[in-house]
Amino acid sequence: MEEVNHKETPLMTKLFKARKKSETETVKDSNPASKIAVYILLTIGSFTMLIPFLWMISTALKSPAEAVAMPPVWIPQIFRIENFARAFEVAPFGRYFLNSVLITSISTLGELLTTILAAFAFAKMKFYGKNLLFTILIATMMVPGELLIIPNYLTISKLNLINTYSAMILPYLASVFSVFMLKQNFESVPNELYYAAKVDGTSDFKFLWMIMVPLSKSAIVAVAILKIIGSWNSFMWPLIVTNERLLRPLPVGLQAFTTEAGTQYELLMAASTIVIAPMIIIYLFLQRYIIMGVAKSGLKG
């Protein structure tokens, strides 16, 4: 999870900046000095967040000597673009990439499916023991993820799933946090809409897919983004449940650069750049939904 946070923060900063900007724009009469101060603070903040990124990209272009040089070299003398090509030779990154795409997409789709159904049940349906069940679910959020590694491993191994894609996907097909988040969003959809749809002849299931889901698009995309990033960056679990090199996703694959002889930092950073590039692209494409999700908290019928 730590890794996830690292890679997320710079983008969060950008997002925060974007929101902040629109806020200051609406407050036209705020004085220029405070505006400048705000911008300076934000610039410093976002620059701090960007440093690891810049360092990664710069190291990816360095020679092996420059990568470990002290004092640090910020701008390499020659940009060694070939580092990227060499990184690909060290390990089967094409295969890793496909593995990552497969695992991420299936677990994201799976989680969305379970989350949407569960959130709808908790938000709009009436059944016996609903509140108790939801309380228990929420309580599980208090269990630290690390604690689940051993029981999950035992379950997976009893199911004979070690060394399969299923091992990496199955435990992540549901998320209580996502259910919680989406439930809140579903609850903001007025009941009249549900009744109207019922009168118009929809079943619960049709109402969910034809009305509820399109209306909660922003929240669903936000859940999906969190899931995609988390799944794409997951390292520990895939490492534990796979022995077969070819089954592993990208973050585990990055280990290939750490050998008994030491770590090839410039190649590791080149590969890392490639690993996180898709996330940045996805994030940039979908971030407007997140902003929408934040801005459009209430839904008028």
Added chain:
Amino acid sequence: MQVQFKDVTMSYGDKEVLEKINFTIPEGKLVSILGPSGCGKSTTLMLISGLTYPSNGQIYFGDKEVTKQDAVKRKVGMVFQNYALYPHLTILENIMFPLKMEKMPKNKRKERALELARLVQIEEQVDKKPKQLSGGQQQRVAIARALAKEPSILLMDEPLSNLDARLRIEMREEIRRIQQETGVTTVFVTHDQEEALSISDEVMVLNEGAIQQNSDPITLYHKPKNRFVAQFLGTPVINTIKVADHPELLNRLRLSEIMKPEVQSIGIRAENIKVTTIESEALLSGIVNHVSRVGKDTTVYIEVNGHSLVATNLGVIPEEGTMIHITADIEEIHLFNFNGKVIELEAVK
């Protein structure tokens, strides 16, 4: 379609919202359910719609019992206070939605939706999203959507409450027009007596889960069956005078000796109070407390023995602080017994 409730009871947990209510909504009529909030009027509407089922009793649509049938089987159309349009669909798609659920072919669907858009006069807005429309227009769309599948009955739950005063009057005329053009049996829930009285063929007054009176608006106003109905309808509120406070009333009303002990209070509407110069003919005498003139209306507040009476239709406007004698025609005086029921005039004579 004619709707009939037979001994329908509805309770949520221990709380009984409706208690053994019986009524018939005649086919092709516009019937209002009127009552204060929490009286069970929305529950009644939900029961007609089939979105909720009664705890006890039977519901009939025409001759068919539909007690256990859902909203789709009953084929009801419904309009909500907050419009409940699907925000992500265009106006046309909103109107077509129930038809889509009925699996009507697409071109037929569109044709029907456009026809309805014309009926409710929003045909120029059909490509917009609900948010781009004003409240009144959104309500028109909601009506069109409810009418799309040619419902057996059209149900409206406080459809005008979210509109401003001017628009409300315009829309209620529209609802009346659309109802008469289509001839669809309509049930209209409201807490606004003026709304109910102005557009309905029949008004059903509900209070505390029981039907107080079910009749046409004019009868309802002039011949209320009990004190609740008398007080709920009409602005200003009907003047009620307790006999205990004015024992002389019974003699002045010339009631028979048998009737006298039964009368608990009398009610006189503000517009029926008249001034008389002959004290012996007067029902009551009082001091003019305050005269308020708003536009063409003059309201006179008369203090009688510490109670305030309101009169709106006095021929000659008295001056503040003077003593006046008031009376009313015997036909305009409502007599209430100790249960709050009206004592019929025929019985009095």
